[in-house]
Amino acid sequence: MGATIKDIAELAGVSPATVSRVLSGQSDFYSEKTARRVHRAAKKLGYQKNTSAVELVTKTSKTIAVIVSSTQTNFADQIIDGIQEQAMQKDLNVIILYAGEKNAKLQKRALETVIERSVLGILLVAIDLDPSNDNLLRSANIPFLFLSICFRNHRFPFISSDDFKIGYQATTYLIEKGHVKIGFAAADLESFTGQLRLAGYRRAMDEYQLPTSPDWVSDGDFAYEDGVLAMKQYGEETQLTAVIASSDLAAIGILNQAQAFNVKVPNDLSVVSIDGTYLCNIVRPRITSVTQSFREMGIKGMQTLLGGKLDQFDLLYTGIGITERESAKSHG
Amino acid sequence: MGATIKDIAELAGVSPATVSRVLSGQSDFYSEKTARRVHRAAKKLGYQKNTSAVELVTKTSKTIAVIVSSTQTNFADQIIDGIQEQAMQKDLNVIILYAGEKNAKLQKRALETVIERSVLGILLVAIDLDPSNDNLLRSANIPFLFLSICFRNHRFPFISSDDFKIGYQATTYLIEKGHVKIGFAAADLESFTGQLRLAGYRRAMDEYQLPTSPDWVSDGDFAYEDGVLAMKQYGEETQLTAVIASSDLAAIGILNQAQAFNVKVPNDLSVVSIDGTYLCNIVRPRITSVTQSFREMGIKGMQTLLGGKLDQFDLLYTGIGITERESAKSHG
């Protein structure tokens, strides 16, 4: 089974201490010759370092933990991609844990697993942490950072898109295309994210002095079904000429239900979605979106997590931008 | 920072040994009264167990590792879901690692990270392990099992769908609908999976004494783009009346390119995909698929991984079945 540093020491005729230093590449502690002997012995024995022992004594680990919510939202992949890239560069390992969606217990479990392992840092992707777990996270004394979610009142440091701006930008885009009656669909209005986007939408409508109706905003949970529900709520004969979907998946729901209603997108109805993942490109018509920089979010996440100074850090917005595709066109 | 078992011992006025036994719930070693005192002290100090220390002495961990390839295939989610369910039941933790796609280095790195941590078991999801890593995996003496991939010559134990059967079943389904000229698109013909499916396709065609043409099978990598490429290869005026796509995403590529060619699915061309993820339901027309039981794969994976006897275990196929949706219809 596992060969230890002692076995290597014996085989190479040196002390365990020397083996340790050779294997972790601390120069100025051994000669070239012994280094070679040690390496040869290690290879011969198929040595694998025992991370538990290392972490026990060094009290730090080279792995950072990513906790994601198990939604079917697919942008997490992009964020993780960015994280991995940075981890690679910095020779760090990343482990990923699923916490359920709004499941306090699962969140706690995931949190405990990584805290017990005393990881280098924790990145929480799209996790709406249950308040009962705030303390657990805080008292662990491990750097952490939320990604792709916003908090009020400096509750936690985070990196996200500016959700207000997202709502605002989507709306003004549509307004400037001549739309007047614009729906806002399928966002979770209990979430801060949903509220910010809605606020952005309202601000834009206000600024252009466009009246709105409560019927135009539909509650939901960013899911596909919420998109079809929203469209059903608007109805076959809707007065809306455009609608903003809270996610790509929700937009697809709207598209499909619109088609079922025989309302043509984009001719009868313009749709712009929020996120801009690959889904936008594989459906027809392709969906015009407010595209978020998820990969960048992952990269910046790693950078600020590792950069220290998280205490002074509060929040950072990554860029967004309209990606024009086919699902939205000018009106009137 | 971290309170240790010793701190608790001191506060509770007992020995560390007793604290350990209380906290890990070994009865018959302490009185109710001291147990209460220990628990109270632990809570008061915000104690978090040091997993490194535990694993160091016990030489086992309660976490199983899942290594996934970072494809944009979305079935991994379902498999992980099944895994998580079982882990929950058995009070195990699961950590997920990304290994790149056919990237020997990344595979090695992921493998090493989990081996060094001496996890309880390793589940490799859709990982086509580079032969250079075979030894690493084998010599670790950690139970492992591949999921959603097949191997020749008993190279590794795995649980997967029967890929030959998938190809066969997709083909006979189409044949019995009256199709004669059937394409086989976008599978990676260098992969064993691709070859098995192709063999199944050929067997079916043979059994029905249907001639085939090399032009009808297109190489690829299960990706969206491979679907559109395949369709381009078949051409606007294709003689094919049906095509089997190697994945849902590839099927969507075919759908879109077909639409671009103005060939109507399913009227002009029937499409059946392999996988049957949610993607099949959110595009129009909905895609008829050979649906795999990914969740079951995850569940069975955990069960056999934990069941021991992996040495006697060779392979296990999980169920498949046609899910009829809208993209395929009778011909002639």
Add this chain to the structure above:
DNA sequence: TATATTTCCACAAACGTTTGTGTTGGTGAT
């Protein structure tokens, strides 16, 4: 040659648990 410096290495403590083995005091049987 004598001393100082450097190079290379070994010794041993420490990290926070678990767990086998002692030890104590108390209870019941003889």
Add this chain to the structure above:
DNA sequence: ATCACCAACACAAACGTTTGTGGAAATATA
């Protein structure tokens, strides 16, 4: 009163590393 026994706990070793310190040999300095 003696013994055996049991409950309830403490002691200490062990797990595989890292790292501060000390020391011998080799080299440089005077």
